Amino acid sequence: MTRKARPVSPGTKTSDEIAAMIRVDHAGEYGAVRIYEGQLAVLGARASKTADAIRHMAEQEQLHLKTFDALINERRVRPTALEPVWRVAGFALGAATALMGEKAAMACTAAVEEVIDEHYAGQIERLGDSDPMLKQTVERFWADEIAHRDTALAFGAENAPAYRLLSGAIKAGCRLAIALSTRL
Ligand SMILES: [Fe+2]
Numbered sequence: 001m002t003r004k005a006r007p008v009s010p011g012t013k014t015s016d017e018i019a020a021m022i023r024v025d026h027a028g029e030y031g032a033v034r035i036y037e038g039q040l041a042v043l044g045a046r047a048s049k050t051a052d053a054i055r056h057m058a059e060q061e062q063l064h065l066k067t068f069d070a071l072i073n074e075r076r077v078r079p080t081a082l083e084p085v086w087r088v089a090g091f092a093l094g095a096a097t098a099l100m101g102e103k104a105a106m107a108c109t110a111a112v113e114e115v116i117d118e119h120y121a122g123q124i125e126r127l128g129d130s131d132p133m134l135k136q137t138v139e140r141f142w143a144d145e146i147a148h149r150d151t152a153l154a155f156g157a158e159n160a161p162a163y164r165l166l167s168g169a170i171k172a173g174c175r176l177a178i179a180l181s182t183r184l
């Protein structure tokens with residue numbers, strides 16, 4: 001017996017797709033929090049403008065994470081199974097770049113946010129009108145992430161040692177993390 005496929009109206013997203021979006025966003029915001037925790041473990045005691053900027057971005061990431069924590073619970077979305085990996089990898093990436101210097105720390109943020117900019121922009125497009133509440137949240141955070149990237153560039157991210165190599169490696173890592181956290 002063959003079952004007829006249910007017709008899907010254009011612009012409607014299955015709850016699986018929405019769940020995957022919430023899962024990967026939650027994972028990403030958690031990763032961001034851990035990156036900044038790693039950076040502040042190294043630079044946090046410093047009274048520099050860069051350290052202040054990192055503290056400010058870290059506070060915003062805490063808010064992003066809190067929001068996705070709530071969404072994960074409200075919508076009963078399974079969080080990524082890779083949380084322990086992002087816990088360690090995020091912190092290590094933050095600490096390692098901060099140990100390379102303030103500009104490298106900012107290069108890390110610029111690279112991460114460049115990928116997140118694409119990621120959130122793509123989600124907003126795919127969401128269409130299907131989930132206005134989620135879309136509004138993503139749009140709000142998207143604007144913050146773009147501001148983070150601009151801050152990082154203003155603080156000399158591109159003058160970090162081996163900027164292109166560092167940036168390329170971090171972006172590749174972020175894209176992999178996104179692909180994995182959507183599924184797992
Ligand atoms: Fe964020």
Ligand SMILES: [Fe+2]
Pocket residue numbers: 032057061113144145148
């Ligand atoms: Fe950010």
